[in-house]
Amino acid sequence: MYQAPRGTADLLPDVQPYWSFVRSQAESVARSFGYGRIDTPIFEDTGLFLRTVGEETDIVQKEMYSFKDRGDQNLTLRPEGTAPVCRAYLEQGMRNLAQPVRLFYTCPMFRYDRPQAGRYRQFHQFGVEAIGDGDAAVDVEVIQLAMTMLGSLGLSDLTLVLNSIGDATDRPAYLNALRDYFSPHLDKLGADDRRRFDTNPLRLLDSKDPAVQPLLENAPRSVDHLGGPAQEHWEQLKAYLNDVGVHYEEDHRLVRGLDYYTRTVFEIHPKVEGAQSAICAGGRYDGLIEQLGGPSTPGIGFAAGIERMILNLQRQNIEPPPDRPAPVVVAYRGDSAKSRGLQLAAVLRSEGLTVILAPERSLKAQMRYASSVGASQVLILGEAELAKDVVTLRDMAAGEQHEVPIADAGRHIVGT
RNA sequence: GUGGGCGUGGUCAAGUGGUUAAGACGCCAGGUUGUGGCCCUGGAGAUCGAGGGUUCAAACCCCUCCGCCCACCCCA
Numbered sequence: 339m340y341q342a343p344r345g346t347a348d349l350l351p352d353v354q355p356y357w358s359f360v361r362s363q364a365e366s367v368a369r370s371f372g373y374g375r376i377d378t379p380i381f382e383d384t385g386l387f388l389r390t391v392g393e394e395t396d397i398v399q400k401e402m403y404s405f406k407d408r409g410d411q412n413l414t415l416r417p418e419g420t421a422p423v424c425r426a427y428l429e430q431g432m433r434n435l436a437q438p439v440r441l442f443y444t445c446p447m448f449r450y451d452r453p454q455a456g457r458y459r460q461f462h463q464f465g466v467e468a469i470g471d472g473d474a475a476v477d478v479e480v481i482q483l484a485m486t487m488l489g490s491l492g493l494s495d496l497t498l499v500l501n502s503i504g505d506a507t508d509r510p511a512y513l514n515a516l517r518d519y520f521s522p523h524l525d526k527l528g529a530d531d532r533r534r535f536d537t538n539p540l541r542l543l544d545s546k547d548p549a550v551q552p553l554l555e556n557a558p559r560s561v562d563h564l565g566g567p568a569q570e571h572w573e574q575l576k577a578y579l580n581d582v583g584v585h586y587e588e589d590h591r592l593v594r595g596l597d598y599y600t601r602t603v604f605e606i607h608p609k610v611e612g613a614q615s616a617i618c619a620g621g622r623y624d625g626l627i628e629q630l631g632g633p634s635t636p637g638i639g640f641a642a643g644i645e646r647m648i649l650n651l652q653r654q655n656i657e658p659p660p661d662r663p664a665p666v667v668v669a670y671r672g673d674s675a676k677s678r679g680l681q682l683a684a685v686l687r688s689e690g691l692t693v694i695l696a697p698e699r700s701l702k703a704q705m706r707y708a709s710s711v712g713a714s715q716v717l718i719l720g721e722a723e724l725a726k727d728v729v730t731l732r733d734m735a736a737g738e739q740h741e742v743p744i745a746d747a748g749r750h751i752v753g754t
Numbered sequence: 755g756u757g758g759g760c761g762u763g764g765u766c767a768a769g770u771g772g773u774u775a776a777g778a779c780g781c782c783a784g785g786u787u788g789u790g791g792c793c794c795u796g797g798a799g800a801u802c803g804a805g806g807g808u809u810c811a812a813a814c815c816c817c818u819c820c821g822c823c824c825a826c827c828c829c830a
Contacts, residue, residue: 341803341821396828400755418830447830452755454824463830530827546826595829605830616830643830671788703783705790710781713790720788734790 345451345459356648359658360491361444364464364642367487368442371479373466376441378422384412390421390626392597394537401449415448418596419465419641420623421630427469428632437470438637444644456646465620465641472624472636474574477602478582480638484606484618485584491647492656493617495609498585501592502572502601503540504564506625512563513539519558526550543591559590568601575602598623602638608650617650618642662692666751667708669696671720679719682729682744689748709734715751 342348349357365375384404391397403415416422423441426432432439444464451457466483468476481498488496504512516539520527526549527535527542534541543554564572579586586604594603603621620640627635651658666686670679676698683693694711696704701718708716718730718739729747732739742750 344821401828449829451828452826453822454826457829461830465830619830641830646830669789700783701788702790705788707790709790716790718789722788730789732789737790739789 343459345453345457347458347460353648355658355661356651357644358661360644360647360651361464363490364444364487365442367483367490368464368466371440371466371483373440373442373468373483376423376426376443377445378416378419378426378443380446381413381415382422382425384414386421386425386630387414387417390424390596390598390629391418395595395597397449397595401451403448403450416445417447417449419443419445419447419463420467420596420598420626420637420639423465423467423639424469424623424626424630424632424637427467427635428627428630433470433633433635438468438476439470440466440468442466456643456649458645462644463641464644464647465639467637467639469627469637470635472571472622474571474578474602477571477575477622477638478578478584480620480640481579481586481604482582482584484620484640484642487642488606488618488647491651493608493647493650493654496606496617497587497609498604498606499589499592500576500579500586500602500604501560501589502564502568502575503560503593503599503603503621504568505600508563508565508568512558512560515558515563516540516542519556520553523550523553526553540593541595543593554591557591560593561588561590571601594619594621598626598629600624604640606642608653616643617646664712664714665692665694667694667696667704667711667713667716669701669704669708669716669718671701671718675719675721675724678724678744679717682717682719682747686748686751691748691751717747 368375384402387402388398393399397417402417405413407413423443427439442465444462446460446462448460451459453459464487466480468480485496485498503509517535520535520539520542524532524535528547528549531542531545531547531550534545540560542550543557545551545554561572576586592603592605599621601622601624604619605616606618607615608617618640619642620638622636622638624634624636626637627633668679668683668686670676679695683695686693694713696707699707701720705716713734716732716734718732720730723729723741723744726741727744728741729744730739731742731747731750
C-alpha cells in the first residue's frame with residue numbers, strides 16, 4: 339500500500355470548513371487593507387532561496403526540497419513566500435505601479451523537517467508583502483492586518499512580540515558587541531551555540547539552553563545598537579502602534595531565522611505555552627530587493643501558518659461555518675420515477691439548490707441515506723406522485739410532508 | 755539530524771507464544787409489502803505497518819526498515 343509521503347496530509351471534506359473559513363477570512367481582511375492576490379510558481383530557481391534566505395540558515399542547509407529537472411536546472415520547491423514575491427516584483431516591473439505594492443498569497447510551502455504538532459513538510463501559509471515604502475506606518479499596517487485577520491477568526495489570547503534588529507549597516511557593530519559579551523563565557527556554550535557564536539551570533543539570543551539563559555539577561559540589545567534612521571523608525575513604529583491601540587510586548591531576544599530581515603521583526607503567538615507556538619511571523623526586509631539585483635527598495639510582510647491557525651481554532655473550540663448547504667435528496671420508487679427524479683434533480687440544481695439523487699435502494703434505505711447525509715428535505719417520487727404530476731416534499735427535521743406540483747418543487751424548498 | 759512513545763478491519767479498541775483474532779462505532783441488508791433519526795437481527799470488511807529471524811507453533815520474542823504522535827533543533 340502506498341502512503342502519503344511523510345509530513346503531508348490528505349484533507350478530507352470534514353476538515354475543509356476550517357480551511358475555507360481561514361482562507362476566506364484572511365483573504366477578505368487582506369482585501370480590506372487594499373491587498374491584491376498574487377500566485378507565484380510552486381518551484382523556483384534554487385539560487386533565489388540560497389541568496390535571500392541565507393546560505394547559513396537551517397532552511398537552506400537542510401530543509402529544501404531541491405532537484406534538477408530534465409534540462410539540468412536547479413529548482414527548489416518553495417520553502418517560503420517572500421523571496422518569490424520579491425522576484426516577481428522585480429521581474430514583472432511592479433516598481434512602475436503605485437508604491438507600496440500590496441500583495442497577499444495563500445499557498446503550499448515545502449520544508450524537509452521532522453513533522454510534529456503544527457509542523458509539516460508540505461504546509462500552507464497565508465502571507466502579505468508591502469513593497470516599496472519604508473515608512474513605519476506601513477509596518478503598522480502589516481501588523482494590524484495580521485492582528486485583524488487572526489481576530490476575525492475568533493482567536494483570542496494572542497501576544498504580539500516585537501523587536502528591531504537594525505539595518506545592515508548597524509549589524510556589524512552589534513554582532514561585535516554580542517561576541518564581546520559572549521566570548522568570556524564560551525566554555526558555558528553548547529556545541530550548537532558555539533557554532534552560532536561563529537556563524538550567526540544573533541541566534542544566540544534565542545538559545546533554549548538552560549545554561550545560557552542567565553547570560554541572556556544582560557546580553558547587549560539590538561535596539562541599543564540601532565543607527566539613527568533605524569532608531570527613528572523603531573520609535574515611530576511604537577508610537578503608531580500605541581496610536582492605533584495595538585498592544586505589543588518588546589522582546590529583545592526576538593531574532594528571525596531568515597537572513598533578509600532588517601529593522602522590524604515580529605511574531606504572534608497564543609498565550610498558552612507550547613512548541614511551535616508562533617502562528618504568524620514577519621518583518622521588514624529593506625535589503626532584499628537590492629540583493630536580488632534590483633534597486634534599493636524597502637519591503638515588509640508576514641506569513642501565517644494555516645495549519646497552525648486551524649490547530650488553535652480547534653484548541654479554542656471555535657467551529658467554522660459549514661462550507662456547503664444541507665442537500666435536498668430526491669428519493670424514488672420505480673424506474674420511471676427514477677428517471678423523472680434524475681430530471682427533477684437537474685432542474686433544481688439549475689435553480690441553485692444542492693441536490694443528491696438517492697442511491698437505488700428500498701425507499702426505507704433511501705430515507706436512511708438522506709438522513710445520514712444531513713438532508714434537510716427529501717423529495718419523494720413514486721407511482722402515485724407521477725400519476726398526479728406532483729412530488730412529496732418531506733421536511734426531515736419536522737417529520738412532516740405534503741405534495742407539491744413537480745413543476746414548482748423548487749419554490750417550496752426552504753432553508754438550505 | 756537527536757531523544758521518547760506507538761503501529762491489530764474505515765475509526766476506536768481487546769488480545770503478551772498454541773484451535774475459526776473479541777467488542778464498539780461506521781458501512782450494507784432486513785424487521786411484510788411507499789418513508790429516516792431510537793431499537794432489534796443479519797452481513798461484508800484484518801495478508802495483526804513491511805521484510806527477515808527464533809520456535810513444532812508468533813499479532814504476541816529478536817533484528818532491520820517504514821510510518822504516526824510528542825519533544826529538541828528549526829520554523830509558519
